[in-house]
Amino acid sequence: MNKPERLLYIYTRLLNGKHLNKSTLAQALNINLRSVQRDFSDINNFLYEDEEWRGLNAKIVYDNILETHSLQTFPLKIRQQMLITLLYQIKGTLPVVHEDIYKFIEQYSFSSTNHKVLVHNLLKKFHIKERDYNYSSFIQVARCIDAKYNMTITTRAGAHLYVSPINIHVIDDEFWMTYIKDDLIDAIKFEDIAHLNETSINYTFADMTIKNMITLSISVSFWQYVSTEYNIISSYDKDDKIIAQILMSKVECFALIKKYYKHIKIIAPEAYRDELINHLKTIINQYL
Template structure:
């Protein structure tokens, strides 16, 4: 009898942990017990939660008179506004397949309160319906991500079968160093296995069709350890390049948007609607693409090679029209 009761208490607790709203009457009918017995089971759960308050993140089973049911509340649960923000980021990133996205969102829902879950579903329903994933050449971006994380942690040399921009397939032997996310895509940052100069290479993870782990391991000196934060500050569109300081004039509508896009940017001069900005960036195709995207709002001042690259690109564009 005691074992049956213990099983029942554990089952109720499991259902509460998974975000279920547990009606007193239905539980009593399901287990063929009285409502008072259900109340005693819930009291036993609350005794356990009180004794292990720190472990269980101040969780407590409360009774909702509106729903006539028991609900588990915890500091660990996401608030609806927190969950809504996370789901919006996932939907906006578009980096996961629709199946993976739905699976992640479904799991996140279980960590919010039950009362407003219906409202949350209504708010994100249309965006989920119109969700369009970016095209992927691998079976699962999530699986690739986790496998690469484990290889980075274990310092394992790997070979990847990779589709280049021109859709040609190559095999590269690499020392994986870091993972980044930028503009819809996850990137693997790695060094060629035989590269003694340690020049970083970028690979879109959704284009990695196969990963082979070798039995050999590697070590990276501190000077060659990859700094993801530094790359995020200075890189645009994940194009590699040397670190340089640029200066440009901006006369557009949103100066703040430029400062947000270039975290190292500083305003060194302002004159009416024009601002002179300096920033440390990776000098490559990425920064040229960004500056060109601002149209006539931007005039590059320094360095001279960047000015020349901008002029050459503008001349090519002009010939198209």
């Protein structure tokens, strides 16, 4: 293997997030350790000089604990601080983590002992789920949502659905997919999906007449969150509020009101409004 091929070999693996051991790499490429180090230096020079990488602080770094080289685009300390911050955010919204993710974070190499202890204590506050998630299904659904492609779904109960996926949310520690089927908005837990397939058939909201469209009254201060999180069909100002027709399922609506009741009021469908009122009355009666 000549040097240009060798550089591409190393560069490709670094881009894919691989951690490269110098000795293992030297054996695989049939070169000496000094040549490997020169290749790393050449790639680092390219990362420094190339316009596409400018501003990203990208460089090949050495991990003393793992004894490997990897591509880093943020200083290690900042990456570790970002991970800890992310864990705090996740704990506040989804205090459940899958066993594989738990093990991945637990085994992450921290340069600071304080960081390692902090992450360990944080992870103990999560509920560990041993259920096996099909992570590829999240990617498939997200891809179809982005491209506005329809999907076919087979549920674990044996139902076959042809749907237009519109959102993914975490509700009560569960992942849900919101979809439109036969002009009705509904939602399904990912764990209830046995199989799904993407299609290349596009959908457009303009071609749909949603029968259970949700209308909310939203405070102006909270409008930005809602408008970026959900598909808004129409909206207008009224009495210091924003009245909006939103593509969301009943599950999403009730979860949103439960969490942000000071900012949101449901207007339609009336059946959803009555169901929510009855649910709240049931809760109140427990304290009377």
